[in-house]
Amino acid sequence: MTMNAAITGVGMSDIGRKTGRPAMAHLAEAAKRALECAGLTKEDIDGISTYPGKADNSPGMSPLGTGEVRNALGLKTRWHSAVPDGPSQMAPLMVAAMAVATGQARHVLCFRALTESSSQTATQRASIPGAGRARLGGWYSYLVPANAMSASNWAGWMATRYFHEFGMTREHLGMIATGQRVFAQHNPAAVMQSPLTMEDYLGARMISSPLGLFDCDVPIDGACVIIVSAADAAKDCARAPLTIEAMGAALGSQETWDQRPDLTTMGAHDSAADMWKRTDLKPADVDVLGLYDGFSIFVPYWLEAMGFCGHGEAKDFIAEGNIGPGGRFPVNTGGGQLSGGRLHGFGLLHEVCTQLWGQADARQVVGASVGACGMGGGFIAGSMLLRRD
Amino acid sequence: MRPLPELTPENTAFWTGGAVGKLMIAFCADCRHAIHPPQLICPKCWSEAIESKAVSGTGAVYSYTVNHQQWAPGMQVPFALAVVDLDGAPGVRVTAEVVGMNPDDVTIGQTMRVTFVNIEDIWFPQWEPAQ
Numbered sequence: 001m002t003m004n005a006a007i008t009g010v011g012m013s014d015i016g017r018k019t020g021r022p023a024m025a026h027l028a029e030a031a032k033r034a035l036e037c038a039g040l041t042k043e044d045i046d047g048i049s050t051y052p053g054k055a056d057n058s059p060g061m062s063p064l065g066t067g068e069v070r071n072a073l074g075l076k077t078r079w080h081s082a083v084p085d086g087p088s089q090m091a092p093l094m095v096a097a098m099a100v101a102t103g104q105a106r107h108v109l110c111f112r113a114l115t116e117s118s119s120q121t122a123t124q125r126a127s128i129p130g131a132g133r134a135r136l137g138g139w140y141s142y143l144v145p146a147n148a149m150s151a152s153n154w155a156g157w158m159a160t161r162y163f164h165e166f167g168m169t170r171e172h173l174g175m176i177a178t179g180q181r182v183f184a185q186h187n188p189a190a191v192m193q194s195p196l197t198m199e200d201y202l203g204a205r206m207i208s209s210p211l212g213l214f215d216c217d218v219p220i221d222g223a224c225v226i227i228v229s230a231a232d233a234a235k236d237c238a239r240a241p242l243t244i245e246a247m248g249a250a251l252g253s254q255e256t257w258d259q260r261p262d263l264t265t266m267g268a269h270d271s272a273a274d275m276w277k278r279t280d281l282k283p284a285d286v287d288v289l290g291l292y293d294g295f296s297i298f299v300p301y302w303l304e305a306m307g308f309c310g311h312g313e314a315k316d317f318i319a320e321g322n323i324g325p326g327g328r329f330p331v332n333t334g335g336g337q338l339s340g341g342r343l344h345g346f347g348l349l350h351e352v353c354t355q356l357w358g359q360a361d362a363r364q365v366v367g368a369s370v371g372a373c374g375m376g377g378g379f380i381a382g383s384m385l386l387r388r389d
Numbered sequence: 390m391r392p393l394p395e396l397t398p399e400n401t402a403f404w405t406g407g408a409v410g411k412l413m414i415a416f417c418a419d420c421r422h423a424i425h426p427p428q429l430i431c432p433k434c435w436s437e438a439i440e441s442k443a444v445s446g447t448g449a450v451y452s453y454t455v456n457h458q459q460w461a462p463g464m465q466v467p468f469a470l471a472v473v474d475l476d477g478a479p480g481v482r483v484t485a486e487v488v489g490m491n492p493d494d495v496t497i498g499q500t501m502r503v504t505f506v507n508i509e510d511i512w513f514p515q516w517e518p519a520q
């Protein structure tokens with residue numbers, strides 16, 4: 001059921017905290033690197049796709065839409081779209097895959113740019129939807145005005161329930177945070193490089209129980225570009241195409257953070273199940289994983305959603321060392337968003353691709369040829385399986 | 390400093406019922422499905438016969454979190470947020486701030502009772518321990 005679509009190039013800007021660089025400078029740098037990676041020129045790019053599009057619903061969350069980027073890069077396209085409402089931050093990649101598979105374009109430049117670090121001020125925090133507005137509508141109007149302002153609150157009550165049902169503790173989440181920091185220390189591009197011990201993790205201030213400071217990802221300035229190409233066009237690129245073996249976007253519950261009947265599951269479970277229906281590959285075939293870690297608690301949810309372990313078993317799976325350095329199913333080998341910086345899933349996929357091309361240097365998973373990526377938390381979810389032949 | 394919800398035909402009963410001490414939930418008059426967040430049409434049977442009815446205002450804590458971070462100027466921390474399974478409205482949860490108890494003492498399964506705080510034209514539900 002392989003799609004006629006492949007990832008052919010990835011590029012990331014020099015991400016950082018308080019870089020003071022304009023978003024477009026980051027974006028252009030990422031685009032140049034992605035084209036170089038793919039062995040393509042700007043004239044080859046005939047499609048562009050992003051999440052969510054230019055948006056000001058929280059500071060620095062999405063300073064660039066397809067319009068600004070088309071203009072700045074001088075692109076002539078046969079397909080362009082921004083996807084604010086879709087199966088997670090992965091939506092633009094899925095749209096691109098469908099665009100190239102149906103012949104609407106040959107090479108689609110997919111991007112995500114954020115300047116949350118530079119845009120954050122004392123009164124304007126990043127990732128508070130609707131901050132500064134007088135009145136809110138939509139799903140978050142039942143949360144933000146009720147003082148459930150931050151996604152850390154929403155993830156916090158998911159974690160409380162999960163801990164209650166399955167006996168997970170903060171130490172399990174600490175293993176994720178400290179393990180990903182070790183990965184980050186082998187990735188020069190990761191923003192957090194200092195050692196992080198379990199003692200540091202447990203001693204950090206609480207944000208929204210049971211989630212503390214190191215359970216939350218790091219706002220950064222940066223951009224990431226991922227090029228999705230038609231299968232036949234991908235053969236001409238510089239690297240082995242990373243074929244999109246399958247993707248999943250199913251969602252069986254409402255778009256809220258509190259009404260899903262079982263909050264020890266999330267949208268990830270629906271999307272991942274849908275993905276596995278479209279392939280003969282199994283979880284045991286996967287070598288490297290990129291799982292959304294906007295909050296550490298999403299990692300065990302994604303592990304279970306994707307079937308790497310059973311429901312409620314993630315705490316043991318993690319404690320047994322499966323997902324950290326040297327583990328059988330290494331997760332977020334570039335440090336993830338917890339230690340690498342919040343590129344809204346694009347950074348995680350960038351790392352999976354880097355691994356599948358054997359370019360991950362000191363953190364390389366030897367022989368990695370199949371990668372799984374899951375983006376999003378709560379009701380937001382998209383799943384993708386990549387294969388290097 | 391908190392932003393307020395915009396009042397719409399479907400949500401006005403929910404956000405203003407507190408003016409008379411009532412927690413108002415939308416129900417489908419045809420299939421009796423409890424609908425939250427409220428809608429103009431029943432998501433289950435697409436009936437447009439939606440009615441808002443007062444529920445008892447009690448429920449059991451499904452989950453909670455204690456927020457320690459000051460997300461907006463003037464926000465008083467810490468406080469607990471409880472996700473409560475409502476009595477009399479199957480499948481509906483109302484998430485609100487917990488008042489009248491130590492935030493660290495909230496437990497899953499605990500029975501809560503609604504109370505309201507008025508800001509401008511909105512009556513926010515809040516949860517307090519039933520005993």
Ligand SMILES: [Zn+2]
Nearest residue numbers: 417420431434
């Ligand atoms: Zn109905």
